[in-house]
Amino acid sequence: MAKRVKIYLDEKEMPKQWYNLAADLPKPPPPPLGPDGKPVTPEMLGAIFPMNLIEQDVSTQRWIDIPEGILEMLVRWRPSPLHRARALEKTLGTPARIYFKNESVSPAGSHKPNTAVAQAWYNKQAGVKKLTTETGAGQWGSALAFACSLLGLEAKVFMVRISFDQKPFRKMMMQTWGANCVASPSNETAAGRAVLEKDPDTPGSLGIAISEAVEEAVTDKSGQTKYSLGSVLNHVLLHQTIIGLETKKQLKIVNEKKVDTVIGCVGGGSNFAGLAFPFMLDKINGAEINIIPVEPASCPTLTRAPYHYDYGDNAGLTPLLAMHTLGHGFIPPPIHAGGLRYHGVSPLISHAVNLGLAKPMSLHQLECYEAAMLFARTEGIIPAPETSHAIAAAIREAKKAKEEGKEKVIVFNFSGHGLMDLVGYDNYIHGRLHDYALSEEELNKFTEDIKQFPTPPQL
């Protein structure tokens, strides 16, 4: 009999509550600030988000019930399988046991639908008719397009230009689910036109696309259009915690009592938080777990950027968030991991890192592609370029366990498949990719602008 590689949960065992890390942090994170430098009120956020999601965003309740209507949508692909990467372990010759939570099994191919269906559902409850959003690699845009199609909502997606050009199939997926997808910066908003005027050939950025999507939502006078964000904010991270909660149940089934290392790639931080936050609770309660958020070395937010108040978008339409940030004017180099090209990172994750609850790592794209190729040729699944960062970190940790002769348990989030990202693989295979290092001068230049904003308390 072949050894077990997939651990499934029955549909009945799917978690019925999300876990809210805000309930257990030894110190609360600094609040978002409005243009007057004072903490934003829920009413101020009401122009962008429905009140039911704003309430979730500021909640400090530990467990939050998942409404039945959302469970009915999640069960279409959840619980997702946890895999033991036996073939990868064998090739590496490591004594470590490597597990990956396979979020690529969702209809859109990543973890993003976990929050997309929740956000679309709460918006529908609030009487909203249309959602606007941005997308980097196209994973979030297609997830929201899928969710809106289930609930009969209109969706408009601003897709970062470089990904729009590199990943036409993502756009086609969104159209198949009925969404309108435009390249960002576009001529359809004042924020987009302002950027195009300065730099008509810009590759775009998530920060610019967010500005466009927020502008389109707040300028709809009917009040029936809201904006939806695929990462960064507390409620988005909350919806993703179903990943880590399922993983814990699955590890119990195979008798794994102690997890040594938990890894996730980080753009805005949602898939990392989804897997890691339930383990962070154990860490807060005394467990020894190495929790590693992994980011691109070309966009080194957690590893090198200052902790400061900054806008979440390029045009300054969002509240000021306390986070590690490369500056809202930062245009990341055109690496293939489009979903990791963001100037900031979730305030909750920034705070957790400052508290020592997680230890970030940054990696260059060539090492990540090498890891993705090894993964594809051992485990078989072709990873998204974003996911390859988590794989490369897991491989590093597994090699370290080999050197130390330790039987470690390593768990990483397989955040999405790369079947729509094959142009990046083609470029890698033909030697057309290279690494981008961010110089100190560039870092200082982009972060100069944020000095005008308040400094959050440094821990």
Ligand SMILES: Cc1ncc(COP(=O)(O)O)c(C=O)c1O
């Ligand atoms: C497959 C995949 N993984 C990771 C990310 C990064 O986002 P986050 O940090 O919110 O998980 C993205 C974003 O588009 C993605 O598509």
